[in-house]
């Protein structure tokens with residue numbers, strides 16, 4: 001019996017057709033490894049559903065939807081999703097809609113006594129391959145990265161990812177060209193922001209937050225940052241050194257190239273062909289379909305994007321244009337579990353590989369894992385929290401078991417996401433400053449504000 005011995009802290013004798021949402025509350029978690037607001041949806045039958053707002057996003061994205069949820073039956077997942085999806089958008093702005101959808105799926109699974117993957121049509125696999133995003137540590141060199149990745153390999157991971165781009169060569173003279181002073185000004189804005197925060201100067205902090213935002217929001221084609229031949233040589237050496245450390249057999253994906261234009265991306269994509277990379281991720285913003293097509297056609301290294309795309313249409317456009325070899329949705333942006341299943345099915349049909357982005361708590365991780373299990377073809381699920389020792393302790397899962405062990409996640413048959421309860425003691429120890437030490441506090445200010453919500457007349 002898969003559920004034997006599980007501490008099932010929910011009502012297994014519920015009456016699903018009479019189930020109603022009564023409240024929505026938040027535990028706003030910090031450094032898990034990002035800000036991760038966990039959502040709890042309460043019902044009239046004592047069952048609770050767990051969801052999560054996208055990493056780095058604000059709980060308000062979920063709370064603003066509360067008025068549309070109260071009194072509704074959470075088992076009508078698609079009906080509620082259609083009602084709230086107008087309030088989602090790309091990247092973090094999809095976080096509220098998608099996090100609520102996950103909590104509804106958890107509730108529907110618990111109410112009917114089935115694991116969430118059953119609500120997606122059943123599973124193709126019991127174990128999900130996890131890949132672990134990896135930092136080199138303080139000194140970001142090919143040698144350090146090689147050693148860091150070897151440690152991941154020793155921990156059982158069978159698929160790896162690292163960063164490679166202007167961040168790795170910024171401090172090597174002669175590797176980058178840019179309008180003179182541009183890179184230094186950008187660096188100075190970040191330094192000033194850090195100092196303003198440390199000194200508690202609120203006005204300066206606001207000013208330098210805005211200036212840093214200005215720099216960070218110059219898209220790739222407009223920075224005029226170029227990598228020199230010396231820079232390309234340094235980046236190629238970096239990858240070569242890493243490959244010499246970890247070998248060529250294990251897949252190695254690469255991310256975070258920095259804001260460089262398409263021509264430099266093409267050059268780099270051609271340079272790294274001999275190093276057998278699994279994919280190059282988000283080299284240019286996903287909105288530039290034509291540029292991604294150029295990039296994909298210019299190199300034999302697979303091109304990947306998707307963690308900031310909301311809803312199937314965005315993925316469909318890229319897949320139809322032949323812009324990607326791999327898609328990489330985060331279901332807390334893509335549209336939740338059902339929509340990500342639809343996206344994955346479409347990619348499967350069109351011969352595009354599916355991996356999954358995830359940088360959140362076990363709630364989002366398990367929602368992703370159930371969705372990965374329900375896809376016919378699936379590559380690997382991302383994990384950012386290998387070095388966060390309390391990550392798993394936020395939830396109570398299978399008795400005595402770890403959620404991720406030896407580079408794999410095993411799904412249980414427990415209802416919903418398989419989380420038997422949340423561990424409030426651990427959550428309380430890791431709250432954001434804004435939470436003021438409180439979890440699950442009243443959100444009644446979001447109960448009743450009314451506005452005419454419709455995208456047409």
Ligand SMILES: [Mg+2]
Pocket residue numbers: 255256281282307357
């Ligand atoms: Mg990424």
